[in-house]
Amino acid sequence: MHSRRYHHGDLRAALLERAEETLREKGPAALSLRELARDLGVSHAAPSRHFKDKQALLDALALTGFERLNAALAQGPALDGPFADRLAALAHAYVGFATANPELLDLMYTVKHDPQATEALIGAAYQGLQQAAALVADGQRTGEVRPGPVEQICLPALATVHGFADLAVGGLLSPEEARTGLDDVITYILRGCAPDQA
Amino acid sequence: MHSRRYHHGDLRAALLERAEETLREKGPAALSLRELARDLGVSHAAPSRHFKDKQALLDALALTGFERLNAALAQGPALDGPFADRLAALAHAYVGFATANPELLDLMYTVKHDPQATEALIGAAYQGLQQAAALVADGQRTGEVRPGPVEQICLPALATVHGFADLAVGGLLSPEEARTGLDDVITYILRGCAPDQA
DNA sequence: CACGAATGTAGGCACCGACAACAATGCTGT
DNA sequence: ACAGCATTGTTGTCGGTGCCTACATTCGTG
Numbered sequence: 160m161h162s163r164r165y166h167h168g169d170l171r172a173a174l175l176e177r178a179e180e181t182l183r184e185k186g187p188a189a190l191s192l193r194e195l196a197r198d199l200g201v202s203h204a205a206p207s208r209h210f211k212d213k214q215a216l217l218d219a220l221a222l223t224g225f226e227r228l229n230a231a232l233a234q235g236p237a238l239d240g241p242f243a244d245r246l247a248a249l250a251h252a253y254v255g256f257a258t259a260n261p262e263l264l265d266l267m268y269t270v271k272h273d274p275q276a277t278e279a280l281i282g283a284a285y286q287g288l289q290q291a292a293a294l295v296a297d298g299q300r301t302g303e304v305r306p307g308p309v310e311q312i313c314l315p316a317l318a319t320v321h322g323f324a325d326l327a328v329g330g331l332l333s334p335e336e337a338r339t340g341l342d343d344v345i346t347y348i349l350r351g352c353a354p355d356q357a
Numbered sequence: 358m359h360s361r362r363y364h365h366g367d368l369r370a371a372l373l374e375r376a377e378e379t380l381r382e383k384g385p386a387a388l389s390l391r392e393l394a395r396d397l398g399v400s401h402a403a404p405s406r407h408f409k410d411k412q413a414l415l416d417a418l419a420l421t422g423f424e425r426l427n428a429a430l431a432q433g434p435a436l437d438g439p440f441a442d443r444l445a446a447l448a449h450a451y452v453g454f455a456t457a458n459p460e461l462l463d464l465m466y467t468v469k470h471d472p473q474a475t476e477a478l479i480g481a482a483y484q485g486l487q488q489a490a491a492l493v494a495d496g497q498r499t500g501e502v503r504p505g506p507v508e509q510i511c512l513p514a515l516a517t518v519h520g521f522a523d524l525a526v527g528g529l530l531s532p533e534e535a536r537t538g539l540d541d542v543i544t545y546i547l548r549g550c551a552p553d554q555a
Numbered sequence: 556c557a558c559g560a561a562t563g564t565a566g567g568c569a570c571c572g573a574c575a576a577c578a579a580t581g582c583t584g585t
Numbered sequence: 586a587c588a589g590c591a592t593t594g595t596t597g598t599c600g601g602t603g604c605c606t607a608c609a610t611t612c613g614t615g
Binding site for chain 2: 186187188214261262265268269270271272277280281284310311312314315316317318319320321322323325326328329330331332336340343344347348350351353355356
């Protein structure tokens with residue numbers, strides 16, 4: 160029997176999964192712990208065993224978001240090839256994730272997180288940044304990227320990709336702009352990274 | 358007498374003002390129409406005369422945010438001077454506004470807005486973009502900026518500034534990085550805008 | 556100055572998040 | 586095998602919230 164067991168088995172994971180669906184379908188404001196519990200066939204207080212707070216659930220959800228984003232970034236760019244291609248792949252992976260999970264991205268970068276959760280989120284975000292940093296370092300080695308401290312190149316580039324994704328996701332860009340704009344953004348980033356022309 | 362009049366005078370503006378304070382102090386989740394009404398000494402249903410919805414109030418708040426942001430951008434950069442200086446001023450104005458109003462910025466770019474409100478917000482955002490576009494066009498005229506369609510230069514640059522502001526505001530950048538990073542970002546943007554070196 | 560529109564009030568409803576007291580289940584040491 | 590304890594889930598309750606409807610007061614305009 161499935162429906163009548165007292166213990167759910169993995170309620171925590173089920174809550175996160177269902178929460179993300181609801182987030183995607185009805186927005187963050189409509190996310191209610193009680194409704195989640197109802198959907199999963201457990202009592203309204205059961206979620207509190209796994210998340211002390213509604214905010215705790217949101218924090219956890221944001222964390223899974225970063226993990227999936229990192230995974231998407233990791234498998235996106237081939238390990239070798241010209242810097243320009245790898246950068247483009249990374250940017251497409253980032254923007255692709257963003258447009259596929261707009262509400263989640265919003266949640267990930269949202270201001271109000273528990274301080275402790277924020278720490279974990281920073282860690283996860285940092286991990287993604289490392290991939291970009293590695294790419295830039297490689298590019299410097301092959302001379303495709305200007306020399307200098309990696310983060311002075313990496314941070315602006317990341318800001319550009321993230322900013323573009325955020326604008327596109329927020330609906331402030333027309334679908335048209337969102338589609339064609341990314342290529343412009345990529346060539347612009349490449350210009351920012353390129354070594355000075357002697 | 359002030360406290361016993363039946364009509365408030367300008368409840369709508371008072372609501373928006375108080376809402377922003379609450380937003381700043383206790384975050385968006387803690388914003389309650391009833392509490393706003395209580396704070397302003399008015400009955401719990403009074404706000405509904407001015408905002409059909411809680412979301413409507415948030416939309417209106419976001420709109421005022423864009424208006425103030427545009428104002429900040431407009432008075433930031435001097436009308437003439439080298440392109441680099443004007444760009445730096447604009448970027449500082451943007452990031453300054455963002456760090457001074459983190460929760461509000463979050464709200465402004467948040468995903469879930471009423472479609473109709475979204476339209477108004479797009480208009481307001483577009484107005485800000487126009488300032489950047491004008492700056493770029495000037496730069497092209499003086500040869501400080503590479504030729505080509507303005508939006509192909511403007512959009513990436515805007516994305517960079519916005520993305521950096523968003524990262525800084527979200528707490529994902531250390532205060533250290535947030536402070537020094539902006540200058541790196543600006544020089545990087547300038548590189549992206551500069552004409553090809555012959 | 557009357558009357559309709561705008562604005563504010565009072566009450567109620569369903570829902571929510573958090574808490575506390577209690578019940579069933581799983582796990583571990585003996 | 587089983588006793589005892591931690592984990593997980595249940596029920597009940599509390600104050601609070603958003604939204605709705607019906608009613609009251611005030612404002613502005615004919």
